[in-house]
Amino acid sequence: MRWSFTIGTIFGIPIRLHVTFLLLLAWIGFNTSSSGNQGGLPGIFHVVLVFFCVLLHELGHSLMARRYGVGVESITLLPIGGMAAMKTLPDSARAEFLIALAGPAVSLSLGTAFLVGTYHQYGTDLWNSLAKSAIATPLIVEMSIINLALGIFNLVPAFPMDGGRILRAVLWSRQGFEPATQIAVKIGQGLAVGLFLMTLFGYFNSWLGLIAIFIYFGAESEKRSAAWRTAIADALVADVMQTRVQTVHPDETIDEVFHRMMESTQDHFPVVAGDETVGLLTRRTIVTAMQDHQMDRRVSQLMSLEIHYCSPLDPLAQIVQLMDQRNLPCVLVLHDDKIAGLITSRQVWRYRWDKQQEVNRS
Ligand SMILES: [Zn+2]
Structure with missing residues (x-):
């Protein structure tokens, strides 16, 4: 809280x-x-x-x-x-x-x-x-x-x-x-x-x-x-996660990441240096940087160090609840120590929407 x-x-x-x-x-x-x-x-x-x-x-x-x-x-x-x-x-x-x-x-x-x-x-x-x-x-x-x-x-x-x-x-x-x-x-x-x-x-x-x-x-x-x-009772993280995940480097500027955000459907970016995930750059941080005219700042200066992970086989409901309670914009999905995907409320809403359409059709 x-x-x-x-x-x-x-x-x-x-x-x-x-x-x-x-x-x-x-x-x-x-x-x-x-x-x-x-x-x-x-x-x-x-x-x-x-x-x-x-x-x-x-x-x-x-x-x-x-x-x-x-x-x-x-x-x-x-x-x-x-x-x-x-x-x-x-x-x-x-x-x-x-x-x-x-x-x-x-x-x-x-x-x-x-x-x-x-x-x-x-x-x-x-x-x-x-x-x-x-x-x-x-x-x-x-x-x-x-x-x-x-x-x-x-x-x-x-x-x-x-x-x-x-x-x-x-x-x-x-x-x-x-x-x-x-x-x-x-x-x-x-x-x-x-x-x-x-x-x-x-x-x-x-x-x-x-x-x-x-x-x-x-x-x-x-x-x-x-x-x-x-x-979402029966869904697993793997059913819902965004699988094509772009990562960013700590030395990139916010401006560079902003352009990537505009060209993709991805809102939040894991920050990776070498093999290690060192932070998370969220949409909110990018938007705030834009409003504050800080687009030339480095990713490493503004990224969040709080990263939450889950596994593809975790029940989705559990992760959604965690995101709710901690007010998390995004959870990274790890498989064999590599980033396999990410979960944001966008994926969860889409999944729920698709389910609803299925119910309406049947
Ligand atoms: Zn009580």
């Missing part, structure tokens, strides 16, 4: 923090320190605590995903919660069901464990003291409440939240993937609109309004990716 940076790695999974999350911390720090004698730290401490619980929740999803062969790209912490980005969609309803359930299961188990711990430590008198505000809430009670709330909130069947995914998995096992997604999206968006209206009329905190917007558009993008998945 853009605008986020890695703060560490757990079980080999990069943990990322979205910049808006730091803004939230700053905002809370500022608000609590300017609104009284409390100081900025306790507020920030609570936010960090909540997000530690969110992280455990996301790790639940991630470890279950791995068990089902679904790679985990990263976990990102946003102000509205966490998100574990999977490299692929689960390939069965059972896998999706268990992966979606694992997060709330972690939260509810932790919440229950802390609740039992609370009972052992304080007995039932605690609730009376808390109700009378006689004592400050102990940490263990907060941990219990946070985790139980996380577990229950995420089970609301508002796709693409966990509860919605569980719902889709159940429908998927009965009606197939695409119809199940359609229904889950309708329910998710319906609930999101309802929630948004209720926050507008002041029934809920405006934070929930933000989450409603997130759910609505999240469901929309899941609907699109489900349609893609169906269209």
Whole structure:
């Protein structure tokens, strides 16, 4: 996800923090320190605590995903919660069901464990003291409440939240993937609109309004990716890739590459020196160079060093998802360590278009 940076790695999974999350911390720090004698730290401490619980929740999803062969790209912490980005969609309803359930299961188990711990430590008198505000809430009670709330909130069947995914998995096992997604999206968006209206009329905190917007558009993008998945379900990279690939040399000028781009159907160019691929020159870079009057610059000065590779036998759906998630313009196809082709959204769209025509004809 853009605008986020890695703060560490757990079980080999990069943990990322979205910049808006730091803004939230700053905002809370500022608000609590300017609104009284409390100081900025306790507020920030609570936010960090909540997000530690969110992280455990996301790790639940991630470890279950791995068990089902679904790679985990990263976990990102946003102000509205966490998100574990999977490299692929689960390939069965059972896998999706268990992966979606694992997060709330972690939260509810932790919440229950802390609740039992609370009972052992304080007995039932605690609730009376808390109700009378006689004592400050102990940490263990907060941990219990946070985790139980996380577990229950995420089970609301508002796709693409966990509860919605569980719902889709159940429908998927009965009606197939695409119809199940359609229904889950309708329910998710319906609930999101309802929630948004209720926050507008002041029934809920405006934070929930933000989450409603997130759910609505999240469901929309899941609907699109489900349609893609169906269209390209059986395709391999080799079926779709552009096979006649021109490469460019690092010492060429952008102007020279621009002319090649105009004369061919190729938008992105692998940069090759000797036998080695050293970079990638994308259409966007070429166009930007043109706008900035930098056509005499060398390829080596402007090329991107971030290159992604795949094999001709990789499932196309997996590569499309990778391109979506990382916002990649192009993935190079390697066969026997040589560039055998490249995949851009143009090839994928064409493939999908051809498929559609086939369906229309039959
Ligand atoms: Zn979850």
